[in-house]
Amino acid sequence: MTIEEYLVEKATMIENALEQALPGVSEEPSAVHEAMRYSCLGGGKRLRAILAMAACRAVGGQEKDALGFALALEMIHAYSLVHDDLPAMDDDDYRRGKLTSHKVYGEGMAVLVGDALLTQAMEQMAKLPELYAITLPTAFRLLLAVTKASGTKGMIGGQVLDLQYAGQDVDKQVLETIHRKKTGALFQVALTGGAMIGGAKNDELAALIRYAENFGLAFQITDDILDVIGDAETLGKATGADQKQHKATYPGLYGLEESQAMAARCVEESRKSLKYLSGDTWALDQLALFVQNRDR
Amino acid sequence: MTIEEYLVEKATMIENALEQALPGVSEEPSAVHEAMRYSCLGGGKRLRAILAMAACRAVGGQEKDALGFALALEMIHAYSLVHDDLPAMDDDDYRRGKLTSHKVYGEGMAVLVGDALLTQAMEQMAKLPELYAITLPTAFRLLLAVTKASGTKGMIGGQVLDLQYAGQDVDKQVLETIHRKKTGALFQVALTGGAMIGGAKNDELAALIRYAENFGLAFQITDDILDVIGDAETLGKATGADQKQHKATYPGLYGLEESQAMAARCVEESRKSLKYLSGDTWALDQLALFVQNRDR
Numbered sequence: 001m002t003i004e005e006y007l008v009e010k011a012t013m014i015e016n017a018l019e020q021a022l023p024g025v026s027e028e029p030s031a032v033h034e035a036m037r038y039s040c041l042g043g044g045k046r047l048r049a050i051l052a053m054a055a056c057r058a059v060g061g062q063e064k065d066a067l068g069f070a071l072a073l074e075m076i077h078a079y080s081l082v083h084d085d086l087p088a089m090d091d092d093d094y095r096r097g098k099l100t101s102h103k104v105y106g107e108g109m110a111v112l113v114g115d116a117l118l119t120q121a122m123e124q125m126a127k128l129p130e131l132y133a134i135t136l137p138t139a140f141r142l143l144l145a146v147t148k149a150s151g152t153k154g155m156i157g158g159q160v161l162d163l164q165y166a167g168q169d170v171d172k173q174v175l176e177t178i179h180r181k182k183t184g185a186l187f188q189v190a191l192t193g194g195a196m197i198g199g200a201k202n203d204e205l206a207a208l209i210r211y212a213e214n215f216g217l218a219f220q221i222t223d224d225i226l227d228v229i230g231d232a233e234t235l236g237k238a239t240g241a242d243q244k245q246h247k248a249t250y251p252g253l254y255g256l257e258e259s260q261a262m263a264a265r266c267v268e269e270s271r272k273s274l275k276y277l278s279g280d281t282w283a284l285d286q287l288a289l290f291v292q293n294r295d296r
Numbered sequence: 297m298t299i300e301e302y303l304v305e306k307a308t309m310i311e312n313a314l315e316q317a318l319p320g321v322s323e324e325p326s327a328v329h330e331a332m333r334y335s336c337l338g339g340g341k342r343l344r345a346i347l348a349m350a351a352c353r354a355v356g357g358q359e360k361d362a363l364g365f366a367l368a369l370e371m372i373h374a375y376s377l378v379h380d381d382l383p384a385m386d387d388d389d390y391r392r393g394k395l396t397s398h399k400v401y402g403e404g405m406a407v408l409v410g411d412a413l414l415t416q417a418m419e420q421m422a423k424l425p426e427l428y429a430i431t432l433p434t435a436f437r438l439l440l441a442v443t444k445a446s447g448t449k450g451m452i453g454g455q456v457l458d459l460q461y462a463g464q465d466v467d468k469q470v471l472e473t474i475h476r477k478k479t480g481a482l483f484q485v486a487l488t489g490g491a492m493i494g495g496a497k498n499d500e501l502a503a504l505i506r507y508a509e510n511f512g513l514a515f516q517i518t519d520d521i522l523d524v525i526g527d528a529e530t531l532g533k534a535t536g537a538d539q540k541q542h543k544a545t546y547p548g549l550y551g552l553e554e555s556q557a558m559a560a561r562c563v564e565e566s567r568k569s570l571k572y573l574s575g576d577t578w579a580l581d582q583l584a585l586f587v588q589n590r591d592r
């Protein structure tokens with residue numbers, strides 16, 4: 001199996017499971033359920049969910065054991081995008097090739113849709129013991145890790161910095177801090193959380209944190225590169241947005257060539273940390289390479 | 297002790313505990329922590345927290361055992377107000393006598409502040425076993441109950457309906473549905489959650505659900521009445537807002553006198569349900585009377 005086939009297979013499986021886990025449009029109030037499904041289904045690489053499942057396997061667990069947790073991560077990711085796209089934030093009209101939530105349902109509803117997806121993610125966390133056979137102590141470790149990673153010390157903190165520095169010149173250190181929090185924290189908890197479910201030992205968790213840091217940085221650098229050289233149709237969103245919004249980017253601060261070299265070094269570092277894991281690391285290894293070479 | 301003295305004592309205690317539980321302004325990113333504290337501290341009746349603690353006592357538990365859970369409820373309530381006040385929602389400039397979050401920190405930040413308070417509430421839920429000696433099974437029951445009560449079948453669902461019916465004529469049934477979800481669901485989980493911590497039996501939980509339904513309705517009716525006849529300074533917010541926004545209210549649909557009679561009947565019903573509880577119900581009894589007679 002190639003990594004592309006693997007990604008398609010897993011994304012399809014996660015999509016189907018999300019279909020089931022989200023409230024249906026036949027349930028009242030249907031308007032918000034429809035809008036939640038609009039923003040959470042039908043697209044996305046499902047990287048966070050796949051990382052969680054791959055990490056579970058990489059420490060000797062079974063991928064499917066991390067599925068319930070993986071769905072919660074995708075809901076959190078989706079909520080953050082809905083709020084991030086709002087006019088008061090990044091003011092984006094398109095996401096994954098579709099109109100953003102506030103363009104379709106209005107701003108007030110988009111605020112509520114984000115709130116609802118975050119709340120649904122936490123309900124999903126609450127269901128892990130009963131529906132996904134996660135032990136209570138592990139489920140609580142996961143809940144604490146997820147809330148920390150998505151809170152002000154993690155993802156929200158990154159968005160706050162992003163907002164504060166919008167339109168300003170930022171140095172390399174600030175840029176890295178923003179990304180480490182804004183996207184890196186959720187990647188990291190996907191990996192460590194999936195590994196906890198798989199019964200990881202402490203040195204395995206430490207190795208996955210190193211993997212996560214390098215993977216996250218490589219992901220962000222290539223994200224910035226794609227905004228410069230990518231194809232809008234393949235990406236499903238407008239390119240050149242960073243420059244238009246005067247956002248600090250890796251190509252902007254380091255140049256395109258050095259950015260590509262940085263991404264390559266990060267990918268190598270992340271791959272190296274996999275040797276400390278006791279399970280099947282094929283997917284994590286291939287995912288690191290994929291992130292460097294992706295076109296979307 | 298009078299109920300007024302009780303309320304002041306408990307609100308002070310809850311305020312101090314919230315001070316400790318929220319991230320400090322010395323922690324980075326300080327801007328969002330300052331804004332979270334601005335909206336979550338320094339005001340409010342702390343009714344949800346007090347209901348949780350009083351319900352714990354009313355089934356034979358100790359009030360302080362429900363404190364950690366009570367703080368999470370106040371964070372959820374605070375987040376919902378921050379988002380509800382946004383220009384895309386109710387567009388309110390004042391809350392509890394202070395400028396609303398988006399008036400002070402801007403709209404983008406207010407979206408993030410609400411997200412952060414909700415996430416902090418869930419982190420608080422995750423800390424209940426370790427910091428507040430709640431058993432893991434009870435903590436999970438609480439988490440599931442809280443996420444359901446604050447999600448699309450509860451609080452958020454009520455806000456969605458509120459948004460959908462804004463500016464429209466609504467009938468009595470729709471009005472009651474909106475309020476039952478928008479404010480009633482969180483009152484109910486405060487009471488049943490506090491009672492779970494106190495070791496409530498099933499018939500006690502059922503009695504508290506009846507108490508909650510009547511208490512919530514009485515609360516909303518008096519809220520609407522205060523918007524008509526209340527004093528803006530005492531309330532800490534502008535009166536007449538409902539009429540200005542063409543919102544359906546109990547006085548609008550039933551008239552002032554019948555609304556007052558309805559509130560009184562609800563209070564009587566809620567007090568009656570207390571006889572099924574095994575603990576000290578003084579506070580819950582007095583709280584029901586207080587809600588009817590409050591001036592803020």
